[in-house]
Amino acid sequence: MTIGLEHYLILSAIIFSIGLYGALAKHNAIVILMSIEIMLSAVNIALVAFSRYIVPTELTGQVFALFAMAIAAAETAVGLAIIIAIYRNKETIDANKIDLMKW
Amino acid sequence: MGQVIAFWVLAVAVISAALGVVLLKNVFRAAILLITCFLGVAGLFILLNADFLAAMQILIYIGAISILVILAIMLTRELSIGSPSNKFQIPALIIAALFCCGIIWAILNTNWQISNVAPAAVTTSGLADRLFGKDGFILPVEIIPTVLLATILGAIVLVKDKKK
Numbered sequence: 457m458t459i460g461l462e463h464y465l466i467l468s469a470i471i472f473s474i475g476l477y478g479a480l481a482k483h484n485a486i487v488i489l490m491s492i493e494i495m496l497s498a499v500n501i502a503l504v505a506f507s508r509y510i511v512p513t514e515l516t517g518q519v520f521a522l523f524a525m526a527i528a529a530a531e532t533a534v535g536l537a538i539i540i541a542i543y544r545n546k547e548t549i550d551a552n553k554i555d556l557m558k559w
Numbered sequence: 560m561g562q563v564i565a566f567w568v569l570a571v572a573v574i575s576a577a578l579g580v581v582l583l584k585n586v587f588r589a590a591i592l593l594i595t596c597f598l599g600v601a602g603l604f605i606l607l608n609a610d611f612l613a614a615m616q617i618l619i620y621i622g623a624i625s626i627l628v629i630l631a632i633m634l635t636r637e638l639s640i641g642s643p644s645n646k647f648q649i650p651a652l653i654i655a656a657l658f659c660c661g662i663i664w665a666i667l668n669t670n671w672q673i674s675n676v677a678p679a680a681v682t683t684s685g686l687a688d689r690l691f692g693k694d695g696f697i698l699p700v701e702i703i704p705t706v707l708l709a710t711i712l713g714a715i716v717l718v719k720d721k722k723k
Binding site: 457458459460461462463464465466467469470471472473474475476477478480481482484486487489490491493494497500501504505507508509510511512513514515516518519521522523525526527528529530532533534536537538539540541543544549 | 562563566570573574577578580581586589590593596597600603604606607608609611612615616619620623624627628630631632634635647648650651652654655656658659662663666667671672673674676677678679682685686689690696699703706707710711713714717718720
């Protein structure tokens, strides 16, 4: 038995779904951000797997994964800065209690 | 054979670490498991012949992002509250399960054009070619530093104490 593209894609889909569940079902804003990181990692696995099995010499998927990593780092920095700013003002990071912009 | 064993070990490790991140009540333990998850993803990158990406995964995710997450957990003192699930737990579980099944169905029913060419043994020079060479990705490479600069400035402005 050999490991093929489908194995990596299914693994990526499972990890993405776990992250999706965490992002939808959690109170704590930091845990939501961690779940989004898991989702981004899952997408990176899929991109690199496509690059490895469909165009092994082109490396395009790896370039995309590299950009996704840079954007993920930027997203985490800004997200955590927003969470800390909210914590300063409201003394909580419970996503259900952050309802200033709720209509 | 070794690759098969390594894939299954890494797959189980990454999935259980990801489950731990979303299921554990203690936020700090969830952050530690998040690092384990990133480490497993780096191992998967090595299995996929992406050595440079594996190194970047360890440097950026384990070296920088996890430090930021742990710092934020310590700054917000929410450890006592933990990470309970909200009232959408069951709908979220159903949505995630349906999404997973749909994606897996699509994966298994697509005829992938698998190439039999051997992958590049060393990817660093190839990646540099793709990024900076002719017909490469030089425009995104120029945009990313701008984005990162904006991020740094934005993060500083957001966390600066405005009361003084």
